[in-house]
Amino acid sequence: MRKVDSYPFYVEPFHVDFMGRMFLGILGNHLLNAAGNHSQRRGWGIGALNETRHTWVLSRLSIELEDIPRQCEHGSIETWVESVIKLFTNRNFAILREDGTPYGYARSIWAMIDLETRKPSDLLTLYGGDILNYVVSEEEKQCPIAGHGRFRFRDAQLVRTIDTHYSDVDINGHINSIKYIEHILDLFPMERFRDQRLQRFEIAYKTESYIGDKLSFFVQEIDENETDVEVRKNEGEVVCQAKVRFK
Amino acid sequence: MRKVDSYPFYVEPFHVDFMGRMFLGILGNHLLNAAGNHSQRRGWGIGALNETRHTWVLSRLSIELEDIPRQCEHGSIETWVESVIKLFTNRNFAILREDGTPYGYARSIWAMIDLETRKPSDLLTLYGGDILNYVVSEEEKQCPIAGHGRFRFRDAQLVRTIDTHYSDVDINGHINSIKYIEHILDLFPMERFRDQRLQRFEIAYKTESYIGDKLSFFVQEIDENETDVEVRKNEGEVVCQAKVRFK
Numbered sequence: 001m002r003k004v005d006s007y008p009f010y011v012e013p014f015h016v017d018f019m020g021r022m023f024l025g026i027l028g029n030h031l032l033n034a035a036g037n038h039s040q041r042r043g044w045g046i047g048a049l050n051e052t053r054h055t056w057v058l059s060r061l062s063i064e065l066e067d068i069p070r071q072c073e074h075g076s077i078e079t080w081v082e083s084v085i086k087l088f089t090n091r092n093f094a095i096l097r098e099d100g101t102p103y104g105y106a107r108s109i110w111a112m113i114d115l116e117t118r119k120p121s122d123l124l125t126l127y128g129g130d131i132l133n134y135v136v137s138e139e140e141k142q143c144p145i146a147g148h149g150r151f152r153f154r155d156a157q158l159v160r161t162i163d164t165h166y167s168d169v170d171i172n173g174h175i176n177s178i179k180y181i182e183h184i185l186d187l188f189p190m191e192r193f194r195d196q197r198l199q200r201f202e203i204a205y206k207t208e209s210y211i212g213d214k215l216s217f218f219v220q221e222i223d224e225n226e227t228d229v230e231v232r233k234n235e236g237e238v239v240c241q242a243k244v245r246f247k
Numbered sequence: 248m249r250k251v252d253s254y255p256f257y258v259e260p261f262h263v264d265f266m267g268r269m270f271l272g273i274l275g276n277h278l279l280n281a282a283g284n285h286s287q288r289r290g291w292g293i294g295a296l297n298e299t300r301h302t303w304v305l306s307r308l309s310i311e312l313e314d315i316p317r318q319c320e321h322g323s324i325e326t327w328v329e330s331v332i333k334l335f336t337n338r339n340f341a342i343l344r345e346d347g348t349p350y351g352y353a354r355s356i357w358a359m360i361d362l363e364t365r366k367p368s369d370l371l372t373l374y375g376g377d378i379l380n381y382v383v384s385e386e387e388k389q390c391p392i393a394g395h396g397r398f399r400f401r402d403a404q405l406v407r408t409i410d411t412h413y414s415d416v417d418i419n420g421h422i423n424s425i426k427y428i429e430h431i432l433d434l435f436p437m438e439r440f441r442d443q444r445l446q447r448f449e450i451a452y453k454t455e456s457y458i459g460d461k462l463s464f465f466v467q468e469i470d471e472n473e474t475d476v477e478v479r480k481n482e483g484e485v486v487c488q489a490k491v492r493f494k
Contacts, residue, residue, distance in 0.1 A: 012276070014276055014279065014417055017416065018418060033259060166264065166432055166433050166437055167429045167432060169437075170263075170265065171265060176261055183414075186412035186413050193413060212437075
């Protein structure tokens, strides 16, 4: 089996913002589907994993776009495993136009956890280390965007607290990874999306939150184009951290 | 060209709720896409219409399900025009399993408005009344669910007020029709979705709301399984009314 898979996408009429640009949450959902399909086809996807009581958990996601797909455009997402480091694997994505030129790229980090202990498993031995057969080195295939950055929250200001509801929750009863992206982008006024566009979005998932949890959003301006956001649940534990860069 | 079109759908991993059932908003989006594609292919879709300064506006949508599609299932949506009454057209939908048996059905009412005057156009003469060539009578094809009901709000109680943000808005700058469905279902506690399931959902769209509008949700219990919801913007005008029935 080939190491790189390609998944088509189409930008549906209601999957774009008021500027006609695809919502980042929708793109994020396509990336997760591409990742899921890629691992599924190779025997270490969620379906296969439930039988052995393991599941993938997304730890980091960084998306950088030169251009945002627009309403009714067709494109594709290539995805491949860049490396495996015992408890984590790096998976990359190329987000391509119909003619094969890039809209942009994405990087992600995943762990595979044991559903009983909730602890990460050793990817080098799980499933006979089969994932190693699919590693594509940076020499073979490039993902020309910066790696995941670090967050340092010093004087972040609480700007919004929301309740979570039925629509926020996925099949595992957790707040859906994509919903955080939507709630974080909802912190910005529409002028930011009208006068600028999203250039890079990074998110680090720290812990799960559940339906009924209150999510508080703390914002720290890095410069006029870049903002860090920390999401805490019930005024305590950090759920995720994000960096949003406009251009 | 045939009068009835069929569009496939797949229930994506993140398009289901914590019970593994497809979110109604996702199904609603598929219905709108099927409607858009059906009219597009016949020359009176949004793309064609923008040139002549007309667009479709959804007035009513009623969905009734015997069974809700589940994660990773494949299905299809059939759609056809049931009737045309000068300023409005009735469009029906069958939501089918892979084997052709029905999950359920939906009914909808649309107007075509002039983008300058914002007034509805006469469908019997617009585009030479071409839409009349595609009417499928109830004898030819059945939609065996009740028609759109009436709303009577007498003692509805305000239960929630929310701000609207970037993610709520579509390419026209309006709050997306589907987002109202999500916000309305978010009024119900998760126990309702765990112990029961959605059986019927009706919505009547009254006027547009825009980013930044505050939406207030007024709830009136009809009986233990049925709830009416009225959504007002900025403590005034009615934006939409909905009826939610669990089973």
